[in-house]
Amino acid sequence: MHTLPPALPATLLxxxxxxxxxxDGTLVDTLGDFAEALNRMLADLQLPAIDPQAIExxxxxxxxxxxxxxxxxVLSLAGQAPAAIDIEALYPRAWERYQHHYLxxxxxxxxxxxxxxxGLAALRAARLRMACLTNKPTAFALPLLKAKALDGxxxxxxxxxxxxxxxxDPLPLLKACAxxxxxxxxxxxxxxxxxxxxxxxxxxxxxVLVSYGYNHGRPVREVDADGxxxxxxxxxxxx
Numbered sequence: 527m528h529t530l531p532p533a534l535p536a537t538l539l540x541x542x543x544x545x546x547x548x549x550d551g552t553l554v555d556t557l558g559d560f561a562e563a564l565n566r567m568l569a570d571l572q573l574p575a576i577d578p579q580a581i582e583x584x585x586x587x588x589x590x591x592x593x594x595x596x597x598x599x600v601l602s603l604a605g606q607a608p609a610a611i612d613i614e615a616l617y618p619r620a621w622e623r624y625q626h627h628y629l630x631x632x633x634x635x636x637x638x639x640x641x642x643x644x645g646l647a648a649l650r651a652a653r654l655r656m657a658c659l660t661n662k663p664t665a666f667a668l669p670l671l672k673a674k675a676l677d678g679x680x681x682x683x684x685x686x687x688x689x690x691x692x693x694x695d696p697l698p699l700l701k702a703c704a705x706x707x708x709x710x711x712x713x714x715x716x717x718x719x720x721x722x723x724x725x726x727x728x729x730x731x732x733x734v735l736v737s738y739g740y741n742h743g744r745p746v747r748e749v750d751a752d753g754x755x756x757x758x759x760x761x762x763x764x765x
Contacts, residue, residue, distance in 0.1 A: 551739025558635030633673035645758025696729035
């Protein structure tokens with residue numbers, strides 16, 4: 527067990543030039559969107575529905591991973607052996623239907639977390655350069671940010687398909703830092719899960735995690751990070 531700071535160090539933001547902000551589970555609670563789109567997709571494939579709680583533990587590593595994990599889960603529930611060949615045979619149709627349904631409902635079953643907009647406003651007021659860095663496909667991320675009036679805070683938005691690899695690989699963070707003209711040591715990763723923290727540690731970025739997001743069923747304060755906040759509005763005094 528790590529011995530970790532209980533909250534956000536007051537001096538952390540004073541040594542920054544830029545901030546990278548995760549989307550799902552950090553800015554917006556999108557579990558309702560995931561559940562609606564996935565269950566519409568499963569119905570199209572004549573497969574059983576999946577419970578939102580089962581979806582929550584699978585969020586965070588990109589839509590491709592989410593879809594394969596959900597197919598594995600529902601095939602198991604249906605009493606079918608979820609062999610890789612079964613999932614891969616279903617995947618193209620599943621992805622097409624999932625993308626269709628997600629784009630149709632994007633943001634309708636989601637909510638901005640309390641304090642998220644206030645936190646972003648404080649970071650922007652502190653003249654920090656900001657990018658949204660998410661494993662969500664760019665085609666999903668951009669309309670969601672716009673629908674929730676969060677797009678104006680960011681200079682750039684990097685989805686899970688923007689680079690060759692996704693978080694927890696450090697590559698997206700390093701590429702985003704380069705795009706913002708900041709060094710990793712002076713660029714904060716602000717996220718909700720071990721994916722964000724592992725990527726930040728490997729890239730050399732400081733990392734702060736929110737306590738309310740999707741962390742694969744694990745308490746977020748068990749993850750090695752530089753601080754934790756219960757709402758992004760807690761960043762306002764430091765910023």
